[in-house]
Amino acid sequence: MYENIRYEVKENIGYVTIDRPKALNALNNEVLDELHDVFTKISEDDSVRAVIMTGEGKAFVAGADIALMHSIDAVQGRVMMIKGHGVMNLIESVEKPVIAAVNGFALGGGCELAMACDFRIASEKAKFGQPETGLGIIPGFGGTQRLPRLVGKAMGKKLIMTGEIIDAAEALRIGLVEQVVPPEELMAEAEKLAKTIASKAPIAVAAAKAVINNGFGMDMKTASALEIEAFTAPFSSQDKTEGMGAFLEKREPVFQNK
Numbered sequence: 001m002y003e004n005i006r007y008e009v010k011e012n013i014g015y016v017t018i019d020r021p022k023a024l025n026a027l028n029n030e031v032l033d034e035l036h037d038v039f040t041k042i043s044e045d046d047s048v049r050a051v052i053m054t055g056e057g058k059a060f061v062a063g064a065d066i067a068l069m070h071s072i073d074a075v076q077g078r079v080m081m082i083k084g085h086g087v088m089n090l091i092e093s094v095e096k097p098v099i100a101a102v103n104g105f106a107l108g109g110g111c112e113l114a115m116a117c118d119f120r121i122a123s124e125k126a127k128f129g130q131p132e133t134g135l136g137i138i139p140g141f142g143g144t145q146r147l148p149r150l151v152g153k154a155m156g157k158k159l160i161m162t163g164e165i166i167d168a169a170e171a172l173r174i175g176l177v178e179q180v181v182p183p184e185e186l187m188a189e190a191e192k193l194a195k196t197i198a199s200k201a202p203i204a205v206a207a208a209k210a211v212i213n214n215g216f217g218m219d220m221k222t223a224s225a226l227e228i229e230a231f232t233a234p235f236s237s238q239d240k241t242e243g244m245g246a247f248l249e250k251r252e253p254v255f256q257n258k
């Protein structure tokens, strides 16, 4: 039903694969629309407790579509960037953990897509960068904001202003990814992380994701107040009774997302 992505759910894990290998999975309006649609579905599907996103072929995503951007004017470019931000913000705010399994090139919009996810596990073959200044533009799907937040302001500036492409080991060193694994272990490692989080109480996982994201840029006092409010939803859930009851009864909890 999609033309540029594949989506399936197996054992409570949603798998999103960007599948436009002839253009190294570059993001055009159609791919962005399909990603928006699939993450809307994911947000409404209680059976999905974690998401893994990857790319088909040798790229994760090699950026926004350069041929498309070459052919459009600034007004259309702005509309495309708004669309891109909409997708990145949706992924960042969806109430489930999203893991980027970065199999290859994650450049420009591809690096930005990976950064909108909660976690990045990279294949040893992955390459990262924001090469936009070499094309006469700047990152437009959130890179100027998410990259400095992940790797620090100066390192973010360096990568964006130089357009340098870095390998997975360097991405790990600067904190752009959390883990680097051999290519053949990439999906298994992503699944291990997805299954671990999927085994926890979904309401608690969702509340943790939201409060970490929302409190990140706040001062400590305001963020603490936010955490106290965020504590209430999981604390009043049936899964809290189940989780604590299971601990006291020395058994594994069975969470129902209630």
Ligand code: CAA
Pocket (backbone or CB within 6 Å): 022, 023, 024, 026, 062, 063, 064, 065, 066, 067, 084, 105, 107, 108, 109, 110, 112, 131, 132, 135, 138, 139, 140, 141, 143
């Ligand atoms: N947009 C459109 N098409 C792309 C693309 C992109 N971002 N990246 C690669 N392709 C296409 C190539 O044009 C080529 O198509 P043809 O076979 O029709 O010629 C095909 O994918 C294969 O690419 P290459 O032959 O270049 O493959 P390679 O292995 O020699 O090089 C690469 C791989 C280093 C990733 C190189 O393709 C490359 O540099 N791509 C562009 C990376 C880039 O600059 N990304 C940033 C885009 S701007 C952006 O993303 C803005 C934003 O923030 C929103």
